[in-house]
Amino acid sequence: MLLTSSLASISHPDGWRTSRGLNPQTAGAAGQSRMRGSGDYRRRCQSDILPPDTSHRITTMVSVLKKAGRAALDMLFPPRCVGCGSFEAFLCRRCGEGLPPATPPRCAVCWRPYKGSGLCPKCRRQRPAFTGLRSPYVFRDTVRELVHALKYDHQAALATPAASLLSRYLEEENIGADILIPVPLYPRRERARGYNQSALLARGLGRLVGLPVEDRALIRERNTPSQAERASAEERRLNVEGAFRHRGEGFSGQRVLLIDDVATTGATLDACARVLREGGAASVWALTFARED
Ligand SMILES: [Zn+2]
Numbered sequence: 617m618l619l620t621s622s623l624a625s626i627s628h629p630d631g632w633r634t635s636r637g638l639n640p641q642t643a644g645a646a647g648q649s650r651m652r653g654s655g656d657y658r659r660r661c662q663s664d665i666l667p668p669d670t671s672h673r674i675t676t677m678v679s680v681l682k683k684a685g686r687a688a689l690d691m692l693f694p695p696r697c698v699g700c701g702s703f704e705a706f707l708c709r710r711c712g713e714g715l716p717p718a719t720p721p722r723c724a725v726c727w728r729p730y731k732g733s734g735l736c737p738k739c740r741r742q743r744p745a746f747t748g749l750r751s752p753y754v755f756r757d758t759v760r761e762l763v764h765a766l767k768y769d770h771q772a773a774l775a776t777p778a779a780s781l782l783s784r785y786l787e788e789e790n791i792g793a794d795i796l797i798p799v800p801l802y803p804r805r806e807r808a809r810g811y812n813q814s815a816l817l818a819r820g821l822g823r824l825v826g827l828p829v830e831d832r833a834l835i836r837e838r839n840t841p842s843q844a845e846r847a848s849a850e851e852r853r854l855n856v857e858g859a860f861r862h863r864g865e866g867f868s869g870q871r872v873l874l875i876d877d878v879a880t881t882g883a884t885l886d887a888c889a890r891v892l893r894e895g896g897a898a899s900v901w902a903l904t905f906a907r908e909d
């Protein structure tokens with residue numbers, strides 16, 4: 617049933633359009649809870665001040681205006697596939713099905729290509745803090761285009777089809793999890809971008825698989841230079857060492873699934889997993905949309 621619902625949302629272009637840009641469904645968690653909170657507040661005010669039929673009419677009018685606004689937006693900026701450029705959806709069905717899969721053989725822990733059985737030599741030398749990392753796709757071709765558009769081109773709506781694909785993969789991989797935690801951005805960077813792409817993925821995935829998302833459980837305390845600019849694995853490890861802190865104990869004893877867009881050396885996920893384990897997480901798996909081979 618989960619698989620069917622995931623596929624339905626992948627192939628339903630209207631579903632993708634509803635998540636265009638930074639609307640409340642795809643904006644930050646704080647934004648989402650604020651929206652939910654303000655909605656409750658508005659409803660309370662309406663029920664206190666206005667007769668019920670007036671309140672109903674206002675709700676209907678807002679809904680009609682929202683739909684009209686979306687239709688106008690679609691006419692001006694029709695959804696365009698990030699892979700082939702067709703005006704069909706943000707990721708058309710054909711491009712979605714043709715993304716390069718991260719197929720085995722791979723290391724059971726870090727998910728790098730590895731022909732042997734079990735753990736690759738690097739993981740045997742120094743085991744990461746996460747139990748295992750999994751990614752459905754290799755970071756190239758349309759996957760690279762999608763991640764870049766999501767991250768650097770303000771195309772937040774791409775998180776919706778990406779989350780649908782992640783939910784299908786999670787179902788196939790059968791990774792046990794109680795809670796989803798996205799890798800945080802440094803607050804200033806998140807404000808500049810307007811959202812955290814990993815949080816968008818986590819929330820989209822959480823809705824589809826019915827898992828709670830705790831997107832303020834981890835804090836990025838240092839504004840580390842982009843990992844993409846670090847050349848070696850050692851540089852990447854030092855770059856994120858001590859950069860994260862956990863807040864609260866909401867995940868204590870729980871099986872955490874860390875969510876991020878791309879894994880390269882796994883240093884960021886390792887640093888986050890370490891902090892979560894110190895904070896009492898029972899286990900930490902990592903799931904990223906793409907894996908750089
Ligand atoms: Zn396409």
Ligand SMILES: [Zn+2]
Binds near residue numbers: 724725740
């Ligand atoms: Zn490995």
